[in-house]
Structure formats: structure tokens, C-alpha cells
Amino acid sequence: MVYDHVVFALGAVSNYLGMQNVQELAFDFKSLLDAIRIRNHVIEMFERADRETDPEMRREMLSFVIAGGGFAGVELAGALNDFSRGILADYPNLSPADVQVVVVHSREHILPELSESLGRYAQESMALRGVTFRLNCRLTDCRAGCVVLSDGEVRARTLVWTAGTAPNPLLKTLGIETDRRGAVVVESTMSVAGHPDVWALGDCAALKDGKTGAACPPTAQFALREARTLARNIRASVRGHALQPFHFDSLGALCVVGHHTACAELTVPFARQKSMRFRGLLAWLLWRGIYLGKLPGLERKIRVLTDWVIELFFPRDIVQTIDLR
Ligand SMILES: Cc1cc2nc3c(=O)[nH]c(=O)nc-3n(C[C@H](O)[C@H](O)[C@H](O)COP(=O)(O)OP(=O)(O)OC[C@H]3O[C@@H](n4cnc5c(N)ncnc54)[C@H](O)[C@@H]3O)c2cc1C
Structure with a gap:
């Protein structure tokens, strides 16, 4: 042309660092369709586990491993943990002890993009709600029903890759x-x-x-x-005019860690080297407000806000969404 x-x-695109099995078996987490597929799969695992009589198989079905403790991995782990524990009420044969959300991260602290204190806060608050962290640890391989780590194995039917692009x-x-x-x-x-x-x-x-x-x-x-x-x-x-070089000072970063909590590090205007840190409910409200403001069009804002309000007062929706594969 x-x-x-x-x-x-x-x-x-996702970069699987040459791990062929991971590329074939792991879920990607890059697009809305990836998120829909993961959600559908999680619901499918709950449906199957509810009928499963072998406790080991049940736990394998309800173990969700996320490779990568950056923004994408941590936000997904927080949301998946809330979702999984929230829908347990719909599955009378399952207990909280059957559910396991594991974050595998190669460093000492998660969220390396934020200051260490916020990373530690995110980790501690997620751990309190049942998320397991495997730190200083790398994912090395996987096969059906098993995720292989540099320091052991996790029996799990779900692996999501967020550890490299x-x-x-x-x-x-x-x-x-x-x-x-x-x-x-x-x-x-x-x-x-x-x-x-x-x-x-x-x-x-x-x-x-x-x-x-x-x-x-x-x-x-x-x-x-x-x-x-x-x-x-x-x-x-x-x-035929002169071109302008690109310049932009970052406004900061926000990360939701689940259960109406988030951490935020915002750049102070006119003092670019300084930042303000927020955490907990205040940071979560800030995150929701900023993202709502960024949504295009009033109609979309109202739809999303309505959905968020419904989510506050009603149980989680366990209807699987259409996957246009
Ligand atoms: C889970 C997740 C959460 C994120 N959260 C945040 C956040 O909170 N804040 C933030 O600032 N950033 C966030 N990011 C990063 C942000 O999404 C990206 O930096 C941003 O989308 C990059 O924009 P882009 O236009 O370069 O690429 P993209 O938005 O990825 O767009 C690339 C487009 O090119 C299309 N394409 C690919 N190949 C072809 C082809 N051969 N022909 C035609 N089209 C093609 C793709 O389909 C896609 O639509 C997040 C990313 C992920 C994965």
C-alpha cells in the first residue's frame, strides 16, 4: 500500500521467555477478551469442583497461579481472590480452604514500580485475605494440572502469565x-x-x-x-514546520489490591521529584474516580458506575459471558 x-x-504481546509449555497452557492477560476467558474458566472450575468428591482434585481445580507480581499480576490476583471467595456462597460443597490464589514473583517485593512501603502494604493486605505469595521464585515450566517453580511445584489447573511482555x-x-x-x-x-x-x-x-x-x-x-x-x-x-520532541512528567501510579483497597503514588504538581502516597479505601476511591473520569461518554460512565454500585450490594454474578472465539 x-x-x-x-x-x-x-x-x-506476552513474552514467555522461551517456555513453550507455558505459552501453550497459560492464559494471557492483555485484553478484555483475555479477562472474559479467565472469568469464564474460573466459573467453570467452580462448577466442576462442586461436583468433585476427591479433595485433592477439588483443590487443584480451585488453585489459580499468577506469574508476575507487577501491576497486572497484582490487580488480577486481588480481583480473582475477591471473586473466588465471593462466589463460594453459590457452591455449597466447597469451602474457603479449597480456594488458593498464588502469585509467583521473582523479586523480594511485589509491585517494583511503586515504593517499597506500598508494595509491602499491598502484599500484607492481600495475604490477610488469603492470597499466597511465592517470592524470589521463578516459574520454570508447566504441564496439565501442575505449575513448576524454581523452588517446587503447585498443583493447579489455571495459570495466568503476566511476567513478561x-x-x-x-x-x-x-x-x-x-x-x-x-x-x-x-x-x-x-x-x-x-x-x-x-x-x-x-x-x-x-x-x-x-x-x-x-x-x-x-x-x-x-x-x-x-x-x-x-x-x-x-x-x-x-x-514543513519544526517537529516537537515528546515530553511528559508521569502523573503517578495506582494499583487496586482487592476488597476496596488500593495503593497510589501520585506526583506532586510543580514538584515533580516529590510524590504523595495513599493506601486503603481512600486510594481505592481515588482509583475509581480517576478511571470513571477517563471513560469516554456520559452513557458509558453511568453504565459502569451502576455496575459498580450493584456489585457493592449484591452477590457476585456467576453467569459466564459469551466468548467469541
Ligand atoms: C492488564 C493490564 C492493565 C493495564 N493497566 C494500565 C493502567 O492502569 N494504566 C496505564 O497507564 N497503563 C496500563 N496498562 C498498559 C497499557 O494498556 C498500554 O501501555 C497501552 O495500551 C499501550 O498502548 P498502545 O497503543 O501502544 O498498544 P495497545 O493498546 O496494545 O494497542 C495495540 C493495538 O494494535 C492492534 N494490533 C496488533 N497487531 C496488529 C496488526 N498486525 N495489525 C493491526 N493491528 C494490530 C492490537 O489489536 C491493539 O488493538 C495495562 C496493561 C495491561 C495488560
Whole structure:
């Protein structure tokens, strides 16, 4: 196809670090469809476990292992733990002791993106609600019904991989420069060096901040701002004007850890080196408020808010959602 300007915004994919069995058996956690599939599978496991008479098999069905203790893994573990324990009331043959949510993380503390005190808070509050942490430990392999770790094995029918991502592998086939991870190397204006009509942004670009020189993290917070600068730069390029380097100071990070609690580290405006830390219910309310504000359109905001309110007062919905596979 002939083009005037082409923009690569292909995002990232899961990187299984060469573990073939994990790639075949683990659930991905990158998209809404992945989340729907995991939810459907969890409900399926509860349905089967409720009819199972062998206690070991029952526990295997209700053991959910999450590889990775970063934002995605921790938020998933918190939500999955709440969901699993919340739906137990619908399954009279199952007890809380049958349910196991395990987070496998290769470091000493979870949430390395946040300060250590918040990571510790998240870990302690999740552990109190029954989440198990296997720290300083790596997932090395898996087979049907068993997850193999560097320090032992866990019998489990569910493994979710959040421990590694890589830029979309398609980028390496395009004949443009990519870095060690496979991200497109771009100037601070987001154009590819030597190709003024080729651009890349978001998770698939190796972009350095034009003011600080720091690498831009693969988050939506940055990708959205990069998109605006890139659009302006294409317009400037068409009109023969100077291009603007990308610059953005992170607003901070929020992570929900389940049961109406979260931790948040927000950058203080006009004092970018300083941050404010919140945790517990206040951080959770902040998280909900910010994400509600970001949803596009009033109708969608009302739908989501209604759903959140219903969830506060009624038991968990255990209807499986349609999977358009
Ligand atoms: C579970 C999870 C939670 C997250 N939470 C947060 C958060 O709270 N805050 C935050 O800032 N960031 C968060 N992120 C990160 C954020 O989602 C990404 O940084 C952001 O989506 C990157 O935007 P992108 O446009 O580069 O890529 P994407 O949003 O991944 O978009 C890439 C698009 O390209 C499409 N595509 C892929 N291949 C092709 C192809 N060959 N042809 C055409 N289209 C193709 C894909 O289908 C996709 O729609 C989260 C990520 C995950 C996985």
C-alpha cells in the first residue's frame, strides 16, 4: 500500500521467555477478551469442583497461579481472590480452604514500580485475605494440572502469565531499527531515524523523553500523550514546520489490591521529584474516580458506575459471558 505517513502503534504481546509449555497452557492477560476467558474458566472450575468428591482434585481445580507480581499480576490476583471467595456462597460443597490464589514473583517485593512501603502494604493486605505469595521464585515450566517453580511445584489447573511482555514481533520484520527488546527505535519526535514519514509510539516504540532523556514507560498514560504529540508532528511535517520532541512528567501510579483497597503514588504538581502516597479505601476511591473520569461518554460512565454500585450490594454474578472465539 502506498502511504504518505505510516504510524506503528502495534502494542506489545506476552513474552514467555522461551517456555513453550507455558505459552501453550497459560492464559494471557492483555485484553478484555483475555479477562472474559479467565472469568469464564474460573466459573467453570467452580462448577466442576462442586461436583468433585476427591479433595485433592477439588483443590487443584480451585488453585489459580499468577506469574508476575507487577501491576497486572497484582490487580488480577486481588480481583480473582475477591471473586473466588465471593462466589463460594453459590457452591455449597466447597469451602474457603479449597480456594488458593498464588502469585509467583521473582523479586523480594511485589509491585517494583511503586515504593517499597506500598508494595509491602499491598502484599500484607492481600495475604490477610488469603492470597499466597511465592517470592524470589521463578516459574520454570508447566504441564496439565501442575505449575513448576524454581523452588517446587503447585498443583493447579489455571495459570495466568503476566511476567513478561515484548513489543509486537511484526516490528522486527519491517526492516527498521529495533532495540534489544524489539521496539522501534525512534527520535524524541517519534519519527524513525532516516525515515521522516515513518513513526512509532506506545508500547512498540523505544522512545526517550525529549527533556529528561528518560525512557518512556509502556503505559496508557504515556501512550495517550505520545499520540497527541505525534499527530501534531505529522501535521508540522506536512506543513514543513519544526517537529516537537515528546515530553511528559508521569502523573503517578495506582494499583487496586482487592476488597476496596488500593495503593497510589501520585506526583506532586510543580514538584515533580516529590510524590504523595495513599493506601486503603481512600486510594481505592481515588482509583475509581480517576478511571470513571477517563471513560469516554456520559452513557458509558453511568453504565459502569451502576455496575459498580450493584456489585457493592449484591452477590457476585456467576453467569459466564459469551466468548467469541
Ligand atoms: C492488564 C493490564 C492493565 C493495564 N493497566 C494500565 C493502567 O492502569 N494504566 C496505564 O497507564 N497503563 C496500563 N496498562 C498498559 C497499557 O494498556 C498500554 O501501555 C497501552 O495500551 C499501550 O498502548 P498502545 O497503543 O501502544 O498498544 P495497545 O493498546 O496494545 O494497542 C495495540 C493495538 O494494535 C492492534 N494490533 C496488533 N497487531 C496488529 C496488526 N498486525 N495489525 C493491526 N493491528 C494490530 C492490537 O489489536 C491493539 O488493538 C495495562 C496493561 C495491561 C495488560
